[in-house]
Amino acid sequence: RAKMLGKARFVVFTPNLRTEAISRLDLEAQLQHAIERDELFLNYQPIYSLSSNDLVGFEALLRWNNPGRGVLLPADFISIAEESDLIVKIGEWVLLEACRQLKQWQKNYPDREELCININISGRHFIHPDFIHCLETTTTVTGLKPKYIHLEITETVLVENREKARIVFTTLNNMGYEIQIDDFGTGYSSLGYLLNFHVDMIKIDKSFIQSIGKGENGDHLVKTIVNMAQELGIDIIAEGIETERQLKDLKSMACKYGQGYLLSYPLASSGIDDLLQSGKKR
Ligand code: C2E
Ligand code: MG
Ligand code: MG
Ligand code: MG
Secondary structure, eight states: OHHHHHHHHHHHSOHHHHHHHHHHHHHHHHHTTTTTTTOEEEEEEEEEETTTOOEEEEEEEEEEEETTTEEEOHHHHHHHHTTSTHHHHHHHHHHHHHHHHHHHHHHHOGGGTTOEEEEEOOHHHHTSTTHHHHHHHHHHHHTOOGGGEEEEEEHHHHHHTHHHHHHHHHHHHHHTOEEEEEEETSSOSOOTHHHHSOOOEEEEOHHHHTTTTSSHHHHHHHHHHHHHHHHHTOEEEEOOOOSHHHHHHHHHTTOOEEOSTTTOOOBOHHHHHHHHHHTOOO
């Protein structure tokens, strides 16, 4: 019977799926060694104050220079890493690399000491028993103050792992780290967690930002989110700003921060150096 089941399974396993499964296995095996082979690197996307046009920080975005396939984006490999504790190893590498880089910029550009780094944390990593310790060690080793480190998590983490997430969230908050909700509005329709957690900042998902100017509903939805956050004393970053129209509307809503291709693409660290040297606003 087992054999039959096995056979039956093999039948639905079409050649395409098979190729895809093999390539996932392949990628996973390669990803295991990506750190020691020095294939991972970070890009940094500037985040701006929408009221002053000042640069306030960067979001670190992971890239993988795969020897056979070229530079891969997170969509190509993060979900593979998240299937195991590989995401923990990678997350720890990102933390250290991003913090080290920010410290270097703060040192090299002392008048820009207030710049912050935003780091995406996978849910699996956030609730991992070593996470808090690792973060603490990274902060100490790099000599950064926790307030400059902004941890981006998605609302799903808070809803799916309530108890564990609450402990981690509260502990980090008390230690001085800022926690931001990434992709706000795409996870759960329940907003209850905003009452139970001290959320510092939400990042409105780019799908909402891109609905601005494409019919009234999009505009109203963004305005409603911005107003709600303002009522709750939560600051906002609008992500995925691509047009002048979107920027203008967000400014008129008094949305505090923004990020997107219109303002700047994610850049290699050398590109950020150029930006800091030029002292350019946006
Ligand atoms: P995210 O955290 O929401 O990051 C924003 C994504 O939107 C980035 O894609 C960025 O390049 C892209 N983006 C920025 N501005 C614009 C715009 O104006 N228009 C459009 N269409 N896109 C824009 P990226 O770099 O491919 O990253 C995708 C996702 O992968 C991130 O979404 C984040 O969830 C995840 N990710 C990135 N780096 C890391 C990491 O170090 N660790 C973990 N766990 N996840 C990461
Ligand atoms: Mg993010
Ligand atoms: Mg995200
Ligand atoms: Mg996002």
